[in-house]
Amino acid sequence: MSQSLLYAFLIFMVVMYFTPGPNNIMLLSSGLTYGFRRTIPHIAGIVLGFAFMVAAVGLGLGSVFLAYPILQTILKYAGAAYLIYLAVAIAMSGPAKPGEGDGRGPMTFWGAAMFQWINAKGWVIVIGTITAYAAIAQFPLNIAIQTVISLIVGTVSTVVWALFGSALRPVLTSERLVRAFNILMAILLLASLYPVFMDA
Numbered sequence: 001m002s003q004s005l006l007y008a009f010l011i012f013m014v015v016m017y018f019t020p021g022p023n024n025i026m027l028l029s030s031g032l033t034y035g036f037r038r039t040i041p042h043i044a045g046i047v048l049g050f051a052f053m054v055a056a057v058g059l060g061l062g063s064v065f066l067a068y069p070i071l072q073t074i075l076k077y078a079g080a081a082y083l084i085y086l087a088v089a090i091a092m093s094g095p096a097k098p099g100e101g102d103g104r105g106p107m108t109f110w111g112a113a114m115f116q117w118i119n120a121k122g123w124v125i126v127i128g129t130i131t132a133y134a135a136i137a138q139f140p141l142n143i144a145i146q147t148v149i150s151l152i153v154g155t156v157s158t159v160v161w162a163l164f165g166s167a168l169r170p171v172l173t174s175e176r177l178v179r180a181f182n183i184l185m186a187i188l189l190l191a192s193l194y195p196v197f198m199d200a
Contacts, residue, residue, distance in 0.1 A: 002135055002136055002137075005133060005135055005136050006136050006145070008133070008191075008193070008194065009129070009133040009136055009146070009149065010149065010153075011188055011191065012128065012129075012132075012133065012193075013125075013129075013149055013150065013153045014153060014157075014188075015188045016121075016124075016125045016128070017125075017153050017154055017156075017157035017158075018157050018160070019182065020182075021119075021121040022115075022119050022121060023046050023112075023115075023116075023119065023121075023122070023158070023161075024157070024158075024161045026042070026107060027039065027042065027043065027046070027158055027161040027162045027165065028161055028162075028165040029165070030042055030106045030107065030162065030165075031161065031162035031163065031164075031165030032165040034106045036162050036163055038106050039106050039162045041106070041107075041108055041109040041112070042106050042107040042108070042109070042111075042112045042162075043112075043155075043158040043159060043162055044109050044112075045107065045108065045109040045110065045111065045112025045113040045115075046112045046113070046115075046116065046154065046158050047151060047154040047155050047158055048109075048113060048151075049112060049113025049114065049115070049116040049117075050116045050122060050125075050150060050154055051147050051150045051151045051154065052113070053116050053117065053122065053126055054126055054129055054130070054143070054146055054147050054150045055143060055144075055147045057126050057130055058126075058129070058130045058140075058142075058143035058146060058147070059140060059143055066139065076131045076132050076134070078131070080128075080132050080193050084190065084193070087186040087187075087190045088186065091182055091183045091186035091187075092182075129146050129150070130143075130146070132193065133146065
């Protein structure tokens, strides 16, 4: 097991889970509008739905990688390039503006779980997870590690966004603070790629 790659993967996951994206903005809005307790099914749907997605995609891609090892190399660098693009986008992004309540109630468990399959940021995370950090351990142990870390970091992140929605709202609408936060997240995201290129 590559410890340096594992630490880099942890940084990657923290950055990806804690930076603003569709899931976090929806949780922020839901926490503000409906309260934490009513947002729990939404939280559970995101966490379990995304972990299932990591495992399902990872196990499928893992068998393909065993048959065609060159694909892992190609996808690793393509995934790294996309993560660099994402880091630039994060660094340049402004304040997120959560939507107002629409009277329909918070998102359900199944709605949140299914949303992961159409969430563009989620796909970036999955592709980065499966390709750039596959060398954490041998297949399929690497997928198990990635799935467990996804469950842990995902739980902490979603709970934080829902619990502190009202406290984060002023921060997320302040241009200067949002830009500073996003630049820091982008730098950490880029730093998380260092071991990927060192293992080349």
